[in-house]
Amino acid sequence: MSLNLSHLKTDLPAGLVVFLVAVPLCLGIALASGAPLFSGIIAGIVGGIVVSLISKSNIGVSGPAAGLAVIVADGIRTLGTSPEGIFNMEVGFPIFLSVVVIAGVIQIGFAFLKAGIIGYFFPNSVINGMLSAIGIIIILKQIPHALGHDVIAEGFDGFWQKDGENTFTELFLAIGDINPAAVVVTLLSLGILILWEQKFMKKIKLFQIIQGPLVVVALGITMSTLVFSLDGFHFSEDEMVGIPTAAEAGGVMQAFYFSRLEYAS
Secondary structure (H helix, E strand, C coil), rough: CCCCCCHHHHHHHHHHHHHHHHHHHEEEEEEHCCCCCHHHHHHHHHHHHHHHHHHHCCCCCCCCCCCHHHHHHHHHHHHHHHCCCCCCHHHHHHHHHHHHHHHHHHHHHHHCCCHHHHHHHHHHHHHHHHHHHHHHHHHHHHHHHCCCCCCCCCCCCCCCCCCCCCCHHHHHHHHCCHHHHHHHHHHHHHHHHHHHHHHHCCCCCCHCCHHHHHHHHHHHHHHHHHHCCCCCCCCCCHCCCCCCCCCCCCCCHHEEECCCCCCCC
């Protein structure tokens, strides 16, 4: 791969914007997938840097995909649940990583065999239907968070929860447990994202550089730090995403999970 510095003037701001948008996206997808937040950062590094370096494409975007969040969450929980029904992240996530490694080897093998044409045998309606269903599930699961109802019961990532509630009944519980601060952030964030997609906004050069998701992240940080410090109008600790640090994890290496192949009878 040759290093071309002729486009550095435009590549630097573009890379900065992608970085600022990708980091919270990677954290959000990791959280929605039920995976450690640090794994979202690793996935972003691999997709944004490693894949870009070895890829021959001039314009490639690779990284965590929100459409797989439900599949990943179910896979981790299934592999980490014992016959007695007890879930253990320390068991499920390393085994899931082994599955990802095996899937990657299979994909590389398909690439050498020029087997990408297999994708054409799957109708677009099937793919669109699957992605639409996953999108609906993600929306339904995020509504309680958007309303500030973050007392999430065990099994929240599935339809039925351990407390007897399900995805739909949890919505009614969330309506009765609204946090005004979360609702304000939700409405403003949705408003900004919708506004940024309007045609007149895309014609303004400044808003082409500064992306909507970046503004939403900055707004959320600012409001939670300054505006929501008032009594009775703030986020609780459970409603904040806690990013792990090296000090908390006992060192950087302690934050890593390694693949583990096991036989489950």
